[in-house]
Amino acid sequence: MELTRRTFLIGTAGMSLAPRRTGDPFTLGVASGDPTPDGIVLWTRLAPSPLADGGHGGMPDRNVDVEWQLAEDEKFTRVVRSGTATAQPSWAHSVHVEPTGLQPGREYFYRFRTGRHLSPTGRTRTAPAPGTAPALAFGVVSCSNYEQGYFTAYRRLGEQHPDLVLHLGDYIYEYAPGGYKNSDGKIVRSHTEHRCQTLAEFRLRHAQYKTDPDLQALHALAPWIAVNDDHEVENNWAGVHPGTSGRPNFPQRKTAGYRAYYEHMPLRRTSLPHGSRMQLYRRLAWGDLATFHVLDTRQFRDDQPCDDGVRANCSDRLLTSRVLVGGKQRQWLASGLQASRARWNLLAQQIFMAQHDYHLGPGKEVVLDTWDGYTAERDRVLGDIVASGARNPVVLTGDIHCHYASDLLTDFDDPDSRRVGVELVTTSVTSDGDGYDVPAARAIELEENPHIAYADQRRGFISARLTPTELKADFHTLPYVTRRNAPSTVTASFTVADGAHRLSRSNATAARAPQAAAAAAPHR
Template identity: 50%
Template sequence: MPVSGENNHSSAHPSRRHVLLGGAALGAAAVSTLSPVTAAASTGPGRPPKGDVFTLGVASGEPEAHSVVLWTRLAPRPMAEDGLGGMSGRPVTVQWELAHDERFRHVVRRGHQRTGADAGYAVHVEVAGLAPGHEYFYRFRCGRHLSPAGRTRTTPAPGTLGAGMVMAFASCSQYEHGYFTAYRHLAGDEPDLVLHLGDYIYEYTRDSYVSPDGNVRDHRGPETETLANYRQRYAQYRADTDLQAAHAVAPWLVVPDDHEVDNNWAADVYEKPHIPQPDFLRRRAAAFRAYYENMPLRRRNRPQGPDIRLYRTVSWGSLANFHMLDTRQYRDDQACDDGWKVCEDAADPARTLTGDEQEAWLLERFRRSRARWDLLGQQVFFARRMNASGATSMDAWDGYRGSRERISEGWLAAGVRNPVVLTGDVHTHWANELKANYADPDSDVIGTELVTSSITSGGNGTDSDPGEDPNLRRNPHIKFFNAQRGYVRTRLTRDELRADFRVVDYVTEPGAPVRTRASFSVADRHPGLTEVLPR
């Protein structure tokens, strides 16, 4: 299987997939098309070191009809303990270019950007003036070093329904628990857009979180608490070539969950409040700064100390709205000391998962929506999920029932045509029908929830027989469950959303094949799930 940097293609016109998964080889052949912009790019005290500086790959994100964000981060030695990736501390200039074709014969935009230690040697380029609904290719140069090429695209023009789109979403990639093979397969599916719903990194020190199958790789460094710690951890993850392939294939929309900061944190409350952590807000500020540095986000998402504004809507013409939510930063602390509980406090209508401001924003987005599909990209389980003792998870929407009711009632009152909730966090695949009243199995279906398994978290996992699973018997609105690793691939058209639950049989060794474990369809104006034959 090719990885970034291999030069194993001989065709005069390699396929798009070959270019993106093959990495920098094609770009190196066309290096002369990049024009020098400043002397500092290749000479003087700010010149990059001799080793390859593009070890963390490239990415794009936040697509709009006329704009997209391009990203890279320089790191000749990704595991450097100071978090600067082996860079000298002095600023350098990075060139970039965007083209219509993968060979960069038709460059439509080029420019340069200065970066340095204050930015963690990250580069965020907001390219404007682009054509709507177009595919582009991009790359970077720093001195004599040329990055791999990436593919990106703009969204269709407002009001354009179009022929459809492919969107994949993923979450939970614990580096120690396995190989990122599922990311490689996600890249091979060549989606138009990728959503990452949190737990992109894990904060733990080596072997403090061990999967049932044992850890097959090791985290470097201590538990992440400082900016240098977080920068080093992101570099370790981003140096993985399977993850790089997934970033290079399409623009991403990202939101963090808990492990980007601290397990199960809530607002200014850390995981174990009985153990004093007086510098938690300082830790949160370091985590958000590193998150911004390592994600293809816009300048308006830049954190301010311990705060970062990440809830936003990205529209795909009139086909779909992607409402990206933040369910950590503004929530009340978990009720009844967290965990799975039968907890009266969870029903308190004043409790909030989103915070008042984000909730009001989302309800207004519902009222304004004219999209065929409204999708909520968020982190934790939305539908009711009750175990044999009647307990539910206090970390999920079950612990904030008032929030869930207000959001659900909001999309009904606004007449949202097709509400679909997209979820990560739980390391397992689920397909859920959302009910007006979960206590009454015959109540109306008012929406749909699709939950992706983890990329690696939890180790290999196990297959399951949905017909025999107790989760489904106790919760009849849950139509599918699977405990293998993978991601969800969707295709949205004017008439249907189709969801394919993609799985790999193992992650403790590299190279597992991928297959579709189950597929479901949601018809336009008919919330609920119909199982269909996998393709």
């Protein structure tokens, strides 16, 4: 029987759930990421006891050889690359392999072996060759809090058969058990002990998340492009400034968080952390169809103004001196956009870019941890996008725990100003629990923010299809995440035509009752 993506997803989940040999080190699954036309990153981590004290996964304090294979078929009768990697205790026995010389635009299968133990099989794909523009199916996810629900959204995204998955941050949450309450206070499954501050605590938390079968299945199904946000280190941290915890020794916590993030994600050696610094902004091409400009909106920013939070009358947020992406990254982005010959330019980043006023009537009330806290930097970046002449800019965003679809304007206070592009914001996988649907609140969203076309505060993901002529984005929502196996429903669909720079709502969803976020600012 031919192995379809759906049967592969089901089979991968089966391997994750089925009993494995005692001492099996592949309890955290496999993953791949950052595809290029001739290469890919392959990842695993050895951890026979993933939640063992100390964060070492039950592994001995010595190097371990791990064999790897990459094949053209799922039975591994046509192996095209193979080798041996060394899993080192200093890197939590994680393995990052970067095979090259592969064929562009094709699927491969990979696996690892150490001793008598064989890993689950992963499926991956290289990027298409330059000069080609085949259609791309991709998913966008963000914000998965283990305590607040089951990761069913990952499984439902896998059932959409993506070629590529974008994870835009908050892959883990750093809080102590019960430290982040949603509106009903419900805890579905408890975090590992302690608030994450040490390397051992971050390793344990990542390992706990990686044991989730739905997360493992999506990792094994398709390559990921991943970037962190704040909770991989600490809520609302900014540059050299700690976040809302107010705890000392922030550089040490940041060093530990970055190291554990690298150890558990399919990232290239170019992202290897150096102390409290890590190279995360990068560019990946998908043939001539799309270029992904991956931004880092945490590491180079000024501190949030006016003591952070949701504020009105914060004049400091308007200061022209305030930066978010920083001068070097901004120049990198502007140069890349100017040089881009891709049909679509997708900016994968973490925080809400469009203006979002939560106050009905005169004045503005905004979330200062978003681009609204850095308005001059937003104006500069949007101006750079316009000046570059880059074709079809689309901003892809996470963080806010709500679905949003917006037009990006040169002047958000003038609805008739120039359209720069569009922003598609994915809601959370689980963060804030089941979520809710409040249609009446949509009036506030639209009256104060006419550039916002859609809002929904339930959990879910975005599934998108990109062709040379059109981007189509389906917003999927789940009715609940505090119970297992929720279905997903497409509650809105939008298209962006080549050259349009604006959203168009599809006929399939235009007639549906509008979904809306709550009027209150989100709890993040």
